[in-house]
Amino acid sequence: MGLQDVKTPIFLRNIWYFALHSRALKSGRLLHKTLLGEPVVFGRTESGEAFALRDLCPHRGVPLSKGKILEGTVECPYHGWRFKPSGQCSHIPSLVGEEGVEPTKISVRKYPLAERNGLIWIYMAEDTQMREPATPAPVLPLAETALPTLIEGQLFPCAIDHAVIGLMDPAHGPFVHKAWWWRSKKSIHAKAKKYAPSHLGFTMVSHKPSSNSTLYKILGGDITTEITFELPGTRVEHIKAGRNDVVGLTTCTPLTENETEVTQTFFWNIGWIAPFKPIAQYVARVFLGQDRNMVTLQQEGLKFNPRLMLIQDADVPAMWYHRLKKEWADAGAAKRPFVNPVTETTLRWRS
Ligand code: FES
Numbered sequence: 148m149g150l151q152d153v154k155t156p157i158f159l160r161n162i163w164y165f166a167l168h169s170r171a172l173k174s175g176r177l178l179h180k181t182l183l184g185e186p187v188v189f190g191r192t193e194s195g196e197a198f199a200l201r202d203l204c205p206h207r208g209v210p211l212s213k214g215k216i217l218e219g220t221v222e223c224p225y226h227g228w229r230f231k232p233s234g235q236c237s238h239i240p241s242l243v244g245e246e247g248v249e250p251t252k253i254s255v256r257k258y259p260l261a262e263r264n265g266l267i268w269i270y271m272a273e274d275t276q277m278r279e280p281a282t283p284a285p286v287l288p289l290a291e292t293a294l295p296t297l298i299e300g301q302l303f304p305c306a307i308d309h310a311v312i313g314l315m316d317p318a319h320g321p322f323v324h325k326a327w328w329w330r331s332k333k334s335i336h337a338k339a340k341k342y343a344p345s346h347l348g349f350t351m352v353s354h355k356p357s358s359n360s361t362l363y364k365i366l367g368g369d370i371t372t373e374i375t376f377e378l379p380g381t382r383v384e385h386i387k388a389g390r391n392d393v394v395g396l397t398t399c400t401p402l403t404e405n406e407t408e409v410t411q412t413f414f415w416n417i418g419w420i421a422p423f424k425p426i427a428q429y430v431a432r433v434f435l436g437q438d439r440n441m442v443t444l445q446q447e448g449l450k451f452n453p454r455l456m457l458i459q460d461a462d463v464p465a466m467w468y469h470r471l472k473k474e475w476a477d478a479g480a481a482k483r484p485f486v487n488p489v490t491e492t493t494l495r496w497r498s
Pocket residue numbers: 204205206207208209223224225226227228
């Protein structure tokens with residue numbers, strides 16, 4: 148089956164994307180970000196409320212992110228119009244009061260946000276007038292108070308599909324991520340993993356990690372790991388080692404059609420790991436960099452718009468991704484419930 152056999156839109160709509168970390172958005176500050184090709188301004192009021200608006204003043208198009216937060220509103224730098232976190236205009240300084248212009252009738256697009264566990268998710272609706280998201284924001288298997296312990300993000304110069312498929316692809320490990328302390332081509336062996344459908348994707352059901360994953364050994368105890376992928380590009384790896392928990396979140400957020408931000412956020416409750424954090428940070432940077440280098444190299448070939456291949460069984464997760472994406476788009480267009488196309492199965496490959 149070729150990649151082109153399942154036609155899907157570039158970006159999925161009416162779904163939550165990871166936007167940024169809470170700590171990147173300081174109180175009283177504005178921050179610009181292009182998401183799915185749209186200009187977005189993130190802000191946090193003095194009272195701590197995070198919000199997102201279209202980063203474009205409806206008056207004359209100046210980016211609101213170049214303005215400032217004032218008394219819980221965003222003030223445009225050009226003529227000082229002010230907008231509430233709801234997007235509604237609350238003040239037009241030039242009005243003398245006899246013009247019959249009602250500021251509250253003017254508004255800028257507002258994007259729903261969800262902030263939890265130090266993560267800010269944004270709902271990217273199809274309908275620009277949409278006020279309430281149709282689905283709840285992702286919830287990680289974490290305590291309410293858990294915050295990220297390690298963050299690594301890199302910009303991949305590729306479309307979201309290649310970033311997602313590159314991360315879920317089991318066969319590239321021994322080639323792209325070879326390192327003396329991790330694995331090599333010599334460590335390749337046959338694997339069989341059980342998969343089951345999940346909410347918006349699929350789960351590699353809880354299993355003992357393969358013996359060639361030396362890093363897991365460091366955690367000690369009776370280790371199990373469960374990996375879930377969910378649309379639009381969220382991978383959660385939950386490692387349990389006795390009483391210890393490590394949750395690794397990988398998100399793919401499309402900035403434009405050919406730029407995707409890949410972010411890894413880790414959460415753990417293991418005190419003794421703290422001194423090793425610089426090593427963990429280094430490892431995360433190297434791993435993600437290896438993936439980014441490969442998709443950068445891939446761009447060389449993709450310029451020629453080749454027909455690509457997906458093979459059994461190593462590329463089955465990629466096939467599922469395309470089917471899930473198409474089903475989400477089709478269900479949305481037909482206004483019918485999403486039906487997960489993945490069925491329970493065991494996949495076999497060598498890696
Ligand atoms: S352009 Fe924003 S207030 Fe005029």
